Amino acid sequence: MTRLFGLLAALALGGLVSVAHAGYAAIVVNATNGQTITEVNADQQNHPASLAKMMTLYITFQQLQSGQLKLDQSLPVSAWAASKSPTKLGLRAGQSISVLDCILGMVTKSANDAATVTAEQLGGSEDHFADMMNAQAVRLGMTHTHFTNATGLPDEDDVTTARDMVTLAMALYRDFPQYTQYFATKEFVFRGRLVRGHNSLMNHYPGMDGLKTGYTRASGYNLASTAERDGQRLFSVVMGGRTAAVRDRLMARLLDDGFSNQQTPAVLVAQAGVNESPGTARRLLAALSPISTADAETLPPAAPHCRHCRKRHPAAAHKTCTARKKGTAACPAIAKRRSNKDE
Numbered sequence: 001m002t003r004l005f006g007l008l009a010a011l012a013l014g015g016l017v018s019v020a021h022a023g024y025a026a027i028v029v030n031a032t033n034g035q036t037i038t039e040v041n042a043d044q045q046n047h048p049a050s051l052a053k054m055m056t057l058y059i060t061f062q063q064l065q066s067g068q069l070k071l072d073q074s075l076p077v078s079a080w081a082a083s084k085s086p087t088k089l090g091l092r093a094g095q096s097i098s099v100l101d102c103i104l105g106m107v108t109k110s111a112n113d114a115a116t117v118t119a120e121q122l123g124g125s126e127d128h129f130a131d132m133m134n135a136q137a138v139r140l141g142m143t144h145t146h147f148t149n150a151t152g153l154p155d156e157d158d159v160t161t162a163r164d165m166v167t168l169a170m171a172l173y174r175d176f177p178q179y180t181q182y183f184a185t186k187e188f189v190f191r192g193r194l195v196r197g198h199n200s201l202m203n204h205y206p207g208m209d210g211l212k213t214g215y216t217r218a219s220g221y222n223l224a225s226t227a228e229r230d231g232q233r234l235f236s237v238v239m240g241g242r243t244a245a246v247r248d249r250l251m252a253r254l255l256d257d258g259f260s261n262q263q264t265p266a267v268l269v270a271q272a273g274v275n276e277s278p279g280t281a282r283r284l285l286a287a288l289s290p291i292s293t294a295d296a297e298t299l300p301p302a303a304p305h306c307r308h309c310r311k312r313h314p315a316a317a318h319k320t321c322t323a324r325k326k327g328t329a330a331c332p333a334i335a336k337r338r339s340n341k342d343e
Contacts, residue, residue, distance in 0.1 A: 183210025
């Protein structure tokens with residue numbers, strides 16, 4: 001046992017044991033005084049996923065404020081915009097869509113086609129619009145961010161940090177107070193159908209009135225949030241969450257602690273992370289610890305029950321499930337796979 005503790009000490013001194021590491025991150029900032037209350041891996045780069053659309057919206061609001069764009073203005077839908085991966089509004093090439101519907105589509109459903117329509121209108125092309133996004137990021141002091149598209153769809157060069165995203169979130173509310181009401185939108189009617197938003201935490205957390213969700217496999221579950229309580233407004237960002245539910249629980253804890261002016265323990269942020277990679281030292285620590293930690297290994301989730309045959313089987317088997325062929329609804333595993341797109 002003495003030798004074991006000696007090994008652990010040596011590994012810790014060598015920097016191989018850490019509470020927080022790149023891949024998950026969180027930050028909470030008090031908007032009133034600019035105080036950072038909690039930060040974990042706040043300057044580690046990660047992929048923004050649909051948090052990138054906050055910059056697309058920032059530039060959209062700039063154009064609205066200057067009068068170069070109108071909320072009721074119709075924008076053309078190109079083949080490039082219509083071809084974007086889900087999630088999307090289902091726009092078709094040759095159609096048109098209003099600026100307002102583009103904004104609401106981005107905020108609620110995180111519509112990639114709507115974001116691309118806006119980018120092409122404002123930048124001439126999505127590539128040029130990405131240049132505009134990067135120029136604005138520099139002006140806002142987002143020093144560790146590089147955008148490659150208007151949507152946040154996967155690109156290895158599309159990177160940001162929790163600190164940069166909270167900087168952007170605060171700039172949206174500071175610079176465009178007349179438009180921030182849109183971030184509180186939970187659903188809207190688009191061409192006769194109800195479009196519901198992804199930000200379910202707004203339905204449960206008192207005082208939360210925005211901002212934006214994001215998810216790709218490369219980024220994990222991201223969330224930028226703002227909430228107000230007793231005249232105090234906080235902004236917070238979580239990146240690299242393991243699941244949407246885990247991410248939301250962490251965000252609620254970060255805000256609760258923030259309103260109490262208390263730091264959230266870094267280990268709680270780590271426990272919510274998608275990129276936990278337990279090495280030898282972490283396994284040893286987990287085995288010795290009487291409580292679970294962020295570094296403890298977890299068992300993979302059991303295969304879901306098929307809603308048609310009521311049996312457990314791998315996700316791939318749902319495609320050929322005999323019972324499913326007789327029904328109309330998709331199996332849970334298929335539904336989950338379909339949702340594994342950018343939020």
